[in-house]
Amino acid sequence: MNFCSECGSKVVEKIPAGDNRRRFVCDACDFIHYQNPRTVVGCLPVSGDKVLLCRRAIEPRLGYWTVPAGFMENGETMLEGALRETQEEAAATVKDETLYRLFDIPHINQVYVFFRGELDGDYGVGPESLESRLFSEDEIPWSELAFPIVTDILLEYFEDRKTGEFPIRVTKPGPQWAKDVGYFRKEEN
Amino acid sequence: MNFCSECGSKVVEKIPAGDNRRRFVCDACDFIHYQNPRTVVGCLPVSGDKVLLCRRAIEPRLGYWTVPAGFMENGETMLEGALRETQEEAAATVKDETLYRLFDIPHINQVYVFFRGELDGDYGVGPESLESRLFSEDEIPWSELAFPIVTDILLEYFEDRKTGEFPIRVTKPGPQWAKDVGYFRKEEN
Ligand SMILES: [Zn+2]
Numbered sequence: 097m098n099f100c101s102e103c104g105s106k107v108v109e110k111i112p113a114g115d116n117r118r119r120f121v122c123d124a125c126d127f128i129h130y131q132n133p134r135t136v137v138g139c140l141p142v143s144g145d146k147v148l149l150c151r152r153a154i155e156p157r158l159g160y161w162t163v164p165a166g167f168m169e170n171g172e173t174m175l176e177g178a179l180r181e182t183q184e185e186a187a188a189t190v191k192d193e194t195l196y197r198l199f200d201i202p203h204i205n206q207v208y209v210f211f212r213g214e215l216d217g218d219y220g221v222g223p224e225s226l227e228s229r230l231f232s233e234d235e236i237p238w239s240e241l242a243f244p245i246v247t248d249i250l251l252e253y254f255e256d257r258k259t260g261e262f263p264i265r266v267t268k269p270g271p272q273w274a275k276d277v278g279y280f281r282k283e284e285n
Numbered sequence: 286m287n288f289c290s291e292c293g294s295k296v297v298e299k300i301p302a303g304d305n306r307r308r309f310v311c312d313a314c315d316f317i318h319y320q321n322p323r324t325v326v327g328c329l330p331v332s333g334d335k336v337l338l339c340r341r342a343i344e345p346r347l348g349y350w351t352v353p354a355g356f357m358e359n360g361e362t363m364l365e366g367a368l369r370e371t372q373e374e375a376a377a378t379v380k381d382e383t384l385y386r387l388f389d390i391p392h393i394n395q396v397y398v399f400f401r402g403e404l405d406g407d408y409g410v411g412p413e414s415l416e417s418r419l420f421s422e423d424e425i426p427w428s429e430l431a432f433p434i435v436t437d438i439l440l441e442y443f444e445d446r447k448t449g450e451f452p453i454r455v456t457k458p459g460p461q462w463a464k465d466v467g468y469f470r471k472e473e474n
């Protein structure tokens with residue numbers, strides 16, 4: 097951030113009076129430009145013993161498989177956003193939606209909120225996807241998943257299915273994705 | 286938003302190519318200024334059959350009682366933010382924290398994420414509070430609560446205590462607060 101979005105003056109970075117964090121502040125109009133984490137909302141569509149994944153048509157991680165998700169928009173609820181993304185990315189509707197998984201990704205200032213729901217009818221391919229497909233547990237392309245959160249939510253979902261209990265977890269993403277996709281090995285080459 | 290925070294040019298409001306929503310766009314540097322909901326994180330501190338509330342020293346709703354909560358900061362997890370706010374507003378530490386309640390407030394572009402936890406030791410009064418106090422169910426000042434979410438989380442908490450089950454709910458705020466504080470009546474006068 098370089099300029100004040102209110103008055104167009106140059107902003108400076110400093111700790112405002114009564115605060116304890118550095119903010120972008122406009123000395124011309126006194127506006128404090130707070131920056132806060134963004135929320136990504138998504139939904140895991142389930143059909144029988146399978147889950148619906150989409151292969152990404154956009155960067156980052158173009159060509160890799162993911163769960164429908166995207167940035168929450170102003171004016172919508174978390175569930176509305178999750179259902180919108182499911183429609184946009186997988187041309188799919190779900191029913192019996194329920195909250196399932198929250199992730200913290202503090203190093204990129206993001207929060208993820210995932211629901212799960214029963215796939216209701218057909219599915220297709222949205223403009224941000226190359227293809228969509230239902231996968232049973234032994235068909236999941238673990239080394240071709242887009243992000244750590246995708247690995248985590250799928251591992252947990254198939255474990256939870258076995259117990260029939262679906263606790264709502266809140267953690268940072270785990271390390272399994274990096275192992276499965278060979279992320280660290282690739283960085284070292 | 287009037288000016289581009291990147292280059293200082295005037296922004297225009299339009300639907301970018303490939304999008305379906307109006308955004309603030311800078312035609313000079315092509316930056317799209319997305320605006321997204323902000324997340325408020327908080328914690329309900331519990332001690333025996335009582336909960337810890339704070340009386341607000343700041344607007345809005347100065348003088349009314351609330352649960353410790355505030356905007357999540359970049360670089361922190363939801364729980365870290367909730368514990369930070371509990372410390373800042375009630376000078377309190379909690380233990381055995383667990384996710385408890387999510388709210389959608391789409392008309393003001395906010396999401397709330399509340400934990401609950403056992404009050405651990407003393408509590409006090411932070412700079413944004415006039416006082417802090419433990420309340421049992423029959424002591425809650427229902428007509429002096431600051432926001433609809435405070436009424437909802439307290440009503441639910443004391444009901445949940447009776448069953449021993451604490452389901453994690455996600456809804457918009459309910460209508461009870463407005464009745465309790467006489468919000469609509471006041472507007473009509
Ligand atoms: Zn300014």
Ligand SMILES: [Zn+2]
Pocket residue numbers: 289290291292293294311312313314315316
């Ligand atoms: Zn610009």
